[in-house]
Amino acid sequence: MTLTTNVNVEAQAMEAKKASKKLMILSEEEKNQALNHLADVLEREYETILAANEKDLANGREKGFTDAFMDRLSLSKERVAEFAQGLRDVSKLEDPTGQVVTDWTLENGLQVEKVTVPLGVIGMIYEARPNVTVDATGLALKSGNAIVLKGGSSAINSNQAIVEVMHRGLEETKIPKEAVQFIASTDRAATNELFKMKEHIDVLIPRGGGKLIQAVVENATVPVLETGVGNCHIYVDKHADVEKAINILVNAKTDRPAVCNAAETLVVHKEWLNDNKDALIAALKENNIAVHGDEYILDIIPGSVLADEDDWANEYLSTDIAVKAVDDLTEAIAHIETYGTKHSEAIVTEDAESAETFFALVDAAALYHNASTRFTDGGALGFGAEIGISTQKLHARGPMGLPALTTVKFLMKGTGQIR
Amino acid sequence: MTLTTNVNVEAQAMEAKKASKKLMILSEEEKNQALNHLADVLEREYETILAANEKDLANGREKGFTDAFMDRLSLSKERVAEFAQGLRDVSKLEDPTGQVVTDWTLENGLQVEKVTVPLGVIGMIYEARPNVTVDATGLALKSGNAIVLKGGSSAINSNQAIVEVMHRGLEETKIPKEAVQFIASTDRAATNELFKMKEHIDVLIPRGGGKLIQAVVENATVPVLETGVGNCHIYVDKHADVEKAINILVNAKTDRPAVCNAAETLVVHKEWLNDNKDALIAALKENNIAVHGDEYILDIIPGSVLADEDDWANEYLSTDIAVKAVDDLTEAIAHIETYGTKHSEAIVTEDAESAETFFALVDAAALYHNASTRFTDGGALGFGAEIGISTQKLHARGPMGLPALTTVKFLMKGTGQIR
Numbered sequence: 001m002t003l004t005t006n007v008n009v010e011a012q013a014m015e016a017k018k019a020s021k022k023l024m025i026l027s028e029e030e031k032n033q034a035l036n037h038l039a040d041v042l043e044r045e046y047e048t049i050l051a052a053n054e055k056d057l058a059n060g061r062e063k064g065f066t067d068a069f070m071d072r073l074s075l076s077k078e079r080v081a082e083f084a085q086g087l088r089d090v091s092k093l094e095d096p097t098g099q100v101v102t103d104w105t106l107e108n109g110l111q112v113e114k115v116t117v118p119l120g121v122i123g124m125i126y127e128a129r130p131n132v133t134v135d136a137t138g139l140a141l142k143s144g145n146a147i148v149l150k151g152g153s154s155a156i157n158s159n160q161a162i163v164e165v166m167h168r169g170l171e172e173t174k175i176p177k178e179a180v181q182f183i184a185s186t187d188r189a190a191t192n193e194l195f196k197m198k199e200h201i202d203v204l205i206p207r208g209g210g211k212l213i214q215a216v217v218e219n220a221t222v223p224v225l226e227t228g229v230g231n232c233h234i235y236v237d238k239h240a241d242v243e244k245a246i247n248i249l250v251n252a253k254t255d256r257p258a259v260c261n262a263a264e265t266l267v268v269h270k271e272w273l274n275d276n277k278d279a280l281i282a283a284l285k286e287n288n289i290a291v292h293g294d295e296y297i298l299d300i301i302p303g304s305v306l307a308d309e310d311d312w313a314n315e316y317l318s319t320d321i322a323v324k325a326v327d328d329l330t331e332a333i334a335h336i337e338t339y340g341t342k343h344s345e346a347i348v349t350e351d352a353e354s355a356e357t358f359f360a361l362v363d364a365a366a367l368y369h370n371a372s373t374r375f376t377d378g379g380a381l382g383f384g385a386e387i388g389i390s391t392q393k394l395h396a397r398g399p400m401g402l403p404a405l406t407t408v409k410f411l412m413k414g415t416g417q418i419r
Numbered sequence: 420m421t422l423t424t425n426v427n428v429e430a431q432a433m434e435a436k437k438a439s440k441k442l443m444i445l446s447e448e449e450k451n452q453a454l455n456h457l458a459d460v461l462e463r464e465y466e467t468i469l470a471a472n473e474k475d476l477a478n479g480r481e482k483g484f485t486d487a488f489m490d491r492l493s494l495s496k497e498r499v500a501e502f503a504q505g506l507r508d509v510s511k512l513e514d515p516t517g518q519v520v521t522d523w524t525l526e527n528g529l530q531v532e533k534v535t536v537p538l539g540v541i542g543m544i545y546e547a548r549p550n551v552t553v554d555a556t557g558l559a560l561k562s563g564n565a566i567v568l569k570g571g572s573s574a575i576n577s578n579q580a581i582v583e584v585m586h587r588g589l590e591e592t593k594i595p596k597e598a599v600q601f602i603a604s605t606d607r608a609a610t611n612e613l614f615k616m617k618e619h620i621d622v623l624i625p626r627g628g629g630k631l632i633q634a635v636v637e638n639a640t641v642p643v644l645e646t647g648v649g650n651c652h653i654y655v656d657k658h659a660d661v662e663k664a665i666n667i668l669v670n671a672k673t674d675r676p677a678v679c680n681a682a683e684t685l686v687v688h689k690e691w692l693n694d695n696k697d698a699l700i701a702a703l704k705e706n707n708i709a710v711h712g713d714e715y716i717l718d719i720i721p722g723s724v725l726a727d728e729d730d731w732a733n734e735y736l737s738t739d740i741a742v743k744a745v746d747d748l749t750e751a752i753a754h755i756e757t758y759g760t761k762h763s764e765a766i767v768t769e770d771a772e773s774a775e776t777f778f779a780l781v782d783a784a785a786l787y788h789n790a791s792t793r794f795t796d797g798g799a800l801g802f803g804a805e806i807g808i809s810t811q812k813l814h815a816r817g818p819m820g821l822p823a824l825t826t827v828k829f830l831m832k833g834t835g836q837i838r
Contacts, residue, residue: 021780025780106801120782203813221637223812244835251837359828364828366831367830369831372836375831376829380525392642393539394642394826397827398827407813409786410785410816411778411788412785413774413788413790414787418670418793
């Protein structure tokens with residue numbers, strides 16, 4: 001497979017826009033048939049995909065990528081079958097477009113209808129995992145949107161093979177294959193070009209680490225749906241139940257440390273800590289959680305090291321945790337406001353008033369009282385499909401399902417009405 | 420009144436953010452009381468405002484501003500009373516925050532509630548009219564948001580006096596006066612600083628001409644609610660009723676030529692034009708509409724001048740109109756796609772299928788079949804209050820009421836749930 005770096009990003013974005021006009025008038029059935037056909041074709045041609053994936057894996061080994069990274073990159077017949085099943089599952093979801101949000105008639109007889117419609121063209125910028133190539137395509141097509149895919153360079157052979165297989169599949173459906181565009185370049189300039197395609201791309205969705213997302217937010221003129229960075233806190237209040245606090249902390253920290261809804265900092269009330277330090281220290285030790293604490297914590301938790309600004313501000317995405325001791329709820333909320341990323345924040349307490357204050361004053365997509373932050377997830381909440389977890393306030397906040405890929409039109413039907 | 424250019428934009432934005440935390444926990448009643456009190460104080464202190472306005476008017480006369488501009492700038496006792504009434508009207512609207520959008524309980528007992536909450540801090544960047552200072556403040560406070568106001572330099576004395584009066588008023592209410600910040604500077608650098616206050620300002624709303632809006636969209640890292648530029652088209656189809664077509668065209672063009680939902684271009688089917696040119700020519704003449712046409716039009720409409728790219732692409736905001744003759748609906752839609760600003764577009768036709776195609780394929784906030792584009796307006800549609808007309812697709816599209824100033828939080832109540 002030859003990877004040209006002379007891609008024409010604008011031409012591809014324009015093709016996507018043109019295709020989106022054909023796609024947006026297809027029926028729900030035509031879109032679902034196409035998704036199911038794509039699923040079949042992916043399963044049938046899995047060997048093509050695995051051969052391309054082998055090239056990426058060889059490159060990865062050469063570059064000495066970590067085992068965890070190689071695992072995310074690596075495909076198998078079973079993983080391809082999972083992609084296919086994902087498309088079939090999406091085909092079964094409710095079509096988010098064509099829904100009448102509200103309608104009314106003015107006194108002069110003008111009929112007003114506010115209807116959901118596709119956004120048009122989605123630009124997806126993502127890192128390692130090749131599954132995003134299929135997942136994002138499925139969600140885009142289901143919601144009547146074309147998609148421009150720009151994956152990470154480490155998976156470029158796999159991604160390109162997947163798109164080529166999907167293109168062959170689309171030729172046998174009502175969806176024009178130009179509705180799925182793949183930017184076959186490892187050149188950063190191509191990504192920067194995408195940022196400016198305001199005429200042709202309706203929204204950019206970055207999926208990946210904080211640096212990628214920051215680059216998109218700062219440089220894109222295309223509107224952005226910001227996803228993912230979660231520097232989540234568990235605040236254990238003075239009135240926290242010991243068992244709940246420890247269960248929630250351990251679960252939020254260790255269940256899947258590398259995901260965005262995992263806990264990164266424990267904020268703990270000094271009184272609770274002094275009463276329950278033995279139980280906490282035992283739980284941390286048992287679960288191999290490494291503590292980076294403030295001065296107060298260093299004296300209490302054996303083996304802890306001093307936390308610096310980086311510890312408070314960034315995600316570990318490992319079983320490390322930052323621990324801050326506070327005198328009261330106000331200090332806890334102030335710490336979360338300074339360092340939180342507005343993703344998911346939890347309070348553990350038996351005091352209803354403290355929970356209420358926490359809910360009112362902490363500015364985040366998801367707030368928890370006596371539960372693990374791990375529930376901020378489209379799957380766990382029963383959304384059927386998740387495009388990402390929005391950490392912004394406009395358009396969509398928190399876990400985003402298919403409706404986040406739609407906008408509205410006001411349709412006015414008259415008989416000659418004027419003002 | 421001394422106008423310092425050494426304003427500290429960041430300090431003001433931070434003050435607004437801090438105040439927003441106090442504001443967002445006030446009750447609906449407390450907010451409404453404050454709005455009504457502000458209305459009383461504005462009426463009581465109208466002379467202070469008029470004295471400051473006189474300075475702006477004197478500056479304006481010196482600079483030779485147009486009559487229309489001076490009219491928008493000019494205040495009177497009656498206009499101040501209208502501002503006050505606007506605040507009272509807003510106080511009567513439904514509180515858009517604290518509404519449960521949806522709630523459900525997971526199998527494990529975790530209760531999930533999606534609730535509307537204020538955005539936090541709104542940054543309003545606007546041009547001449549001082550009424551925006553009051554209107555925007557009223558809408559922000561009603562929805563629980565703090566506001567940072569940056570008005571045009573031509574109205575800076577009026578705006579500052581209005582804010583000072585409101586500050587005095589707020590001191591007698593539960594809303595901290597820091598919730599209303601006024602950037603008292605005519606320096607462009609101050610506006611540019613606002614663009615980057617992502618930490619403290621949650622959304623920027625530009626109100627004014629295309630250049631202002633473009634500058635905000637291109638330079639802001641704060642999310643933007645894009646409003647207002649309307650290069651609106653009336654497409655008169657082959658099967659258009661003559662009377663409806665002419666009434667709608669004349670109304671959309673001449674009722675209020677300077678507003679964003681006024682028509683700027685007539686796209687007309689050649690067959691209809693040839694059958695109905697006498698009626699059209701008479702109507703254009705009677706209403707003093709100056710025609711800038713393509714080659715085809717020049718031969719048909721007496722007195723028309725040749726349109727260039729600027730005519731197709733920009734708003735006249737006057738009784739001038741661009742006129743393009745087309746062979747069919749497809750050509751009409753293509754023209755609108757090239758030059759439209761996704762605001763309001765109309766088709767006049769008795770053919771239901773053409774109307775349906777127009778509705779499906781034209782990408783705009785509001786589409787009209789046999790009615791004037793002038794109805795794209797929060798007032799005309801019965802929204803009660805309008806923050807602006809969004810021409811973007813994310814968050815809010817078309818006329819925006821109070822809900823556009825809110826976001827959501829997912830509130831999760833558990834009893835120790837973990838994954």
